[in-house]
Every structure is written in C-alpha cells, then in structure tokens.
Amino acid sequence: MITHLVLDGVLEGALGVGIDIIDTAEPALPQRVLSLDGGPVRSGAGRTVCVTAATPAGAAEFGPGDVLVLPGPSASSPELVERLLAHPDTTLAAELVRRAAASGATVAASCSATFVLAAAGVLDGAEATTTWWLAPELARRFPPVRVRADRMVVDGGAVLTAGAAFAHADLLLAILARLRGQDAARRVAGYLVLDARMSQSRYMALEHLRADDPVVRAVRRYVAAHLTRQLGLAELAAAASVSPRTLARRLHAVLGVTPTDFVHRLRVEHASALLTTTRNSVDAVAAAVGYADAAAFRRVYRRYTGETPSATRSRSPLR
Template structure:
C-alpha cells in the first residue's frame, strides 16, 4: 500500500485537505486500498486550520512515507527550525516529495529544492524569487514535476496534482474515473497556466457564461457575433452590448483570448505542426495565429515552442 502523508501546521489552508479525496476515490473505485492517507504534523495531536477548526494528526515520521506533501498556509512565513528538520528527514526517506501553494517555501528552506524547478501560487512568486533566487521558479505552471519532487500552485491545483500522481502510479483510466466521480469537467496538466482566460473575463449573467462555455468547447467552429448571440438567445446588437458591459471586451477579442490560451497549451504540450494547432483552435491559418500570439505574448508560436 502506498502511504501519502499531508503535513499540516497551525493556520494551514483547509482547502489543502481536498486532495485527500483523490486518493480516497482511488481506493473506492479499485475496491482495494491502494493508498493510505495520513494527516501528520510535527508533534501530532490537534492542529488548527486557517478557518478555525482543528484536525487530528499523527506525529511526522522522520523515516518517511511513499509520498509526503507539505500543505499551504495563508501567511508567507516559515515554521520553526525543528519542523524544517523533520520535513527534510522525511523527504530524504520518501519516494515522492511535494508541496502545495506556500508549502514550497518550507521545501526550499529545508533544502529539498536545491537544483530543482518549482512553482507556487502566482501571488507569492515575487516573494519566493526574492528569498530563493537560486531556485528556478516556473511561476505560471499549475504544478511542476522535477524528479521525485512535485510542487503545486494555488489550493485547487492540489486536486490536479493528486490526479496526476494517481495517473503516474496506477494509470490514466483510473485518474479519468476519479475525475468523473469528483465531477471535474476538465483535467488540467502541470503545463496549464494558473490564470485562465475565462476567469479573467468573469461574466456575471448565466447567458454570457453559457456563451463562453460554448465557445471554449467549439473553438474550431464559427464563433461570430451572430452565432454567439443565438446561443445567448439575444439579438446580435443586444448580445454585443451585454457582453461588453459584463466583460469589458468585445466578443471578438474574448474569443481570440480563448483561442490563444488553447493554442499556447497545444504548442507547449504537443509536437503538432503549427498549421494543425491553428486549425484545431479555430484560427484557420498560421498567420492569423502568429499575429494573435504577437499581440498576446510578444513572440511567435515558433519561438514559444523553441523555448518550451
């Protein structure tokens, strides 16, 4: 059985606990306990979360676990030296070491990240780079895997990272079934950006949200104002006005952002020719996509692929 230990400490972020559901579902779907999930802390006993409730923990075992994950916490500060030493000792004996959000500061301070690539929540990236300038931080990644060390971004990324761990351990089919059981409509890989074009648009009404969801699922299709207005059940003129009021962008600009985001993901995670990427994301031809990339990122798709 694979033992997973989540290390918590006072004021840990409660959402860190959600990744445990992934391993729990793995056991349920397999009908056999593949994972043993443990909550651990430096001394064991009750530990207070950032939301004011306590959890019961076991004492952190310096002999290590199969996987040890350091949780995040709200304030960017560091636990005491004794906990850092315990984390370092356990990490040295564990098969896989991970952190979530600000937990990366603990791994870095303990010396676990020497010579490794890592990520953290974009909000804390400047503080991390200032404190640990010698560690290569990939601040726009959802999670980063470098050897046996895994580091994740914000709290929801913990579920994505845990799904990737299960996929690594037990295969893609099980990870997909877990995502379905947890009603996760889109599995995100480590290469995904922390910032989503849909999140940035942040529409208020159901009509505009539905239209954007339709657009994301149909990037190859005709996404003219007339088509989107029909999805929203508004006239083209009404739709354009409402869309701009809610998002601050024209429909055409928003659709380009969605297509650029999808194309960037394909460029970074596949070896498809640029022409195929342009076709699959709705740009139609490579020149239109090239111009959109220059507007969004200041570089061409070819340059982005060479740098990835």
Template sequence: MKTVWILVPDGVMDSSLAITLDVLRTAQAIAARTRGVGQFQFRVLGARAQVRTGCGLRLRTDATFRQAEREGATPQWVIVPALGEYGARLAAHLSQPDALQAQRLLRALAARKLRSLRIGASCASVFLLAEAGLLAQRSATTTWWLAADFRARYPDVILDERRMVVPDGPLVTAGSAFSQLDLMLAVLGDLVGVRIADLCARYLLIDRRPSQARYMIAAHAQQHDPVIGAAERWIDEHLTEPMTVRALAQAAAMSEKTFSRRVQAATGLSPIRLIQRRRLMMATHLIETTKTPIEQVAAQVGYRDSTTLRRLIRRDLDTSPSGLR
C-alpha cells in the same frame, strides 16, 4: 504497500486538506475494484497529536513529524496541502516550531536521495519546501499572487507562476489553493497510474487546468515593485501603439539594461514578455467578458492581426480563444 504522508502545518487551508484526503480516498476505492492496481495507504502527520486547521477545526494526526523522522520509514509520496497565509503572517509562520519541524523532516527525507520518493506542495506551502532548501536551482510554481514575494525570498528558485503544476525531479509544485486538485491528479498518475487518476477526475468532476495565467488579475502585480507597477500602467495606457523596450525603459527613467534587470528580478520575465503578458491579460479579459471578434480584440491590445494573439493564447494558456468563451 505504498505509503503517502500528508504533512499538515498549523493553520492548513481546510479545503486543500479536504481535497487531498477525498482524492486519496476515492483513488483507494477505485483501486480496490481494479485488477492489477496496488493498494496504498496514507498517514496524516502534524507537529502535535492534534492540529488546528485554518478554520479552527481540530484534526487528530496519525503521528507527529518527529515520530515519523525517528521511525526512519520512507513513503512514496509526501504531500503538503496549502497554507492559508500570506505576507507577514506567512513569513512569521515559516520560523514557527511546526514549520521548522516539517522542514527538518523534509530535509531528512530528501537527504536519502531515494528514487522512489516524491514530494509535492501547493500554494503557500511551496514556501515551506523552498525554506527547507529543496527547491534551490529547481523549477517551481506557487500561487500567482504570491510570486513577487516568493522571488524576493528565494531568488535561486526558477519560478513560473503561470503554470498550474511544475514537476522537477522528485518535486512537484502547484499554484493557488484549489490547484491542489491538479497536484493530486499528478500524484495519482505516479502512485496508481494514469487510468486511475483519470477515473478519479471523472468521478469527482475535476477539469485539468495547465495554466494559472487566465486567472491572474492585471492590477495585482502593481502592488509590489513600484517601478514595475508604473511600467505596467504605462503599457496598459499604450496597448494599441507600437511598443519598444527602449520606450518602456525611458518611461521608467532607466537604462534598458537596468530596467531589464529590474523586470527580471521582480517578475521573472524579460521586458518583451512583460509587454506580451499585459496584452494577453487584457485580451483574455475582453474575450471572456465580451462578444468582440478575436480580430478586433487583437487590434485593441496592439496586434495587427489575430495570428500572434492566437499563438500567445495557445502558448501561455494552453487553449484557444473559443476555449476562453
């Protein structure tokens, strides 16, 4: 029988843990009534026999991280629900005993290089995978508002915070806390098949969301790198005007080359893509909150016609302007 391990760090986000457990239980119930679908079991692992969630609830585990490592068993999936921490608290937690034990277990599993093993995490728990060294030179995502901190700490990870779920080899990462739903559908697709995953989505009313981009808050990135923040404000103030990288670099008092490196390091984008993202974020806001025709929205964010804006919405948000309303 296939086995899923759920690694529960101290302070796990209650909603993310509940999503994981409820989706797996629903899948078990559906699979039990479906011919030709193998059953699976799941185990909850923690640093101790009992762990405390972020909201203070106590959860009894099936085994500890150390016990699971000593047993030498190999699950088909290891899932790490979201941590409800950020900033200095998150950085400090990554070196706490429970996090270190989880990292050790993850490294031990990954070292076996078994084709059947998959590991998934969402939100701030993606930091845990990166801290364990599992994401080096791999593509990943995390919650969009922690992207700057993630890039600064793990520059060797290819991060794309616009995407909701990013698979890379045996690893699957997901965005903000409730993207645990999207992660679990990806897990079920591999574990029990797409049909059962789709049925779970229907029973639980889960909509598939390929992108985080439409949820990003335009002002948030300005809180991190002051140069990028100033550049983004300059872009926002000149949205309707023709814009070049040279003009943007001059506004930041840098050479184009230095400015491009700074933007890439802080955001993972080229200056041109940064300009496009700011225009797209403003356009998305206008489309979602007003009845302004798409042609007028395009003009308000600096595009001569709506064709380019429609293409960007399709590329980055995987939807259409009408889908945003």
C-alpha cells in the same frame, strides 16, 4: 503510504480535496494526516483540524514508494510568508522533508507550503511553482530555485510542487497518476468533476502583483494607454523615468518577468476581458490589443493563458 503533513493555518479545502482524491481511487491508497506534535492544528479559517493518529510526524517512517505532501498554510502575502518561514514549526517541517527525501520518499507541496520545501533545500537547482502572486517572493528568497509561476504542477521526479490553494487537487492527481497510472487519475478526476489544468497563467492578475511599485504602475498605465502600438524598451523606460536597464531589473525583481513578458501579459489580460465582455471577433480583439497578425496573437494568448481565445470566449455570458 501517503502522509498529509498539516501545519497551523492549513487550508481546509486543499487538505480535504487531497484526501478525497486518494479515497476515491480504486483500490484506495493508504493515507494518514499527521501534525508535527501529534495533536490537532488550527486551520486558516480558525477551525480545529484533527489528525489520524497522535504520532508526531517526526516519529514517522518513510521509504521508497511513500509520499509526504504538504497542503499550504494560509500565507497570502510576503509578510505572512516571512512569518511562516520564521516559525519554529517550519524548521521542524523542513527537517522532516529532508529526512523523507533522503529515505527515497516523494515529497510534494502546494501553495505557500512550497516555501517549506525551498527552505529544506530540496528545490535547489530545480524548477518549481507556487501560488502565482507569491512566485516573485519565492524567486527572491531562494535564488537557486527556478520558479515557473505559469505552471499548475511541476513534476521534478522526487519532488512535486503545485500552484495556488486548489492546485492541490492537480497535485494529488499527479501523485495518483504516478502511483496508480494515468487511467486511474483520469477516472478519479471524472468522478470528482475535476478538469485538467496545466497552467495558472489565465488566473494571474498583474495588478495584484506589487501594483504599489511606482515604476510598475507607470509602465502599466502607459501600456494600457497605447495597447495598439508596438512599444520598445526605451519608450517604456522613458514612461517610467528610468533607464532601460533599471526597468528590466525592476520588473524582474518585483514581478519576476521581462519587459516583453510584462507587455504581452497586459495585452493578453485586456484581450481576455474583451473576449468575455464583447462579441468582437478574435481578429478584432487581436488588433485592439496590438497584434496585427491574428495567428501570432493566438499563439501568444495560448502561451500566457494555457487556452485558446475561443476557449475563453466560450465562458462569456454573451456567447
């Protein structure tokens, strides 16, 4: 049995695509939608979301082979995450997650619901992902969790996590692959026209990640103005009027990245824009963002975006 646990603020699209993926499987797997009190909940868009049965989720039974999955509620900022974690429903949901996990069931969540799994303690010492712009917040609040913001889905065996809202589709495909096999998951993905996506990296926009921090803002401006040069830690720190050690700590605290990662991400971000807005060759783009070795650029680009420069270029209206 797959149980979709819906909390107030649930993202309708994530819940819907998850249900559709399981319904499309052949033979279809049994599934249900439950809420904590057995009643309907209000979605993030303010609409009523009905449940399968008036049974409170707390009364549900779980065992090996079952799956408890949480689509993310609408919590798009650290402030809203704070509100989510402080809500009594989150305490109840975390208790349910712990009980399901202890019974041998698989537990899974996407988007902001990964914070509920973290609050339940089932992610301690494990790798996990979440909405890419909330990854630093997850790392800050739950240090035992090894956050992988670049991953679309992290399969930890008994616990699975996925990234931003529509990574819920990738999460349910991973669950389907486990229950029915890879062929079944590929078949459903084909019917629903869902592409395999291993990484969130190419969707990550660094300017969204705490761009109000003065140190981050200063370093970002400096790197953007000197893209073609090789930049060392001391030079970057001087540009922000801080020590190298302070810069490294600040970038880790604010963005969850190292200075080297930050520079690479900015270069790759600029390269992606050039690939989709110009007809410059990949070698020329590499040189324009500071990579003298085009092969090295291709490796870095793939590491941070999950695709090749040519794949990005293929989506350009100028191709």
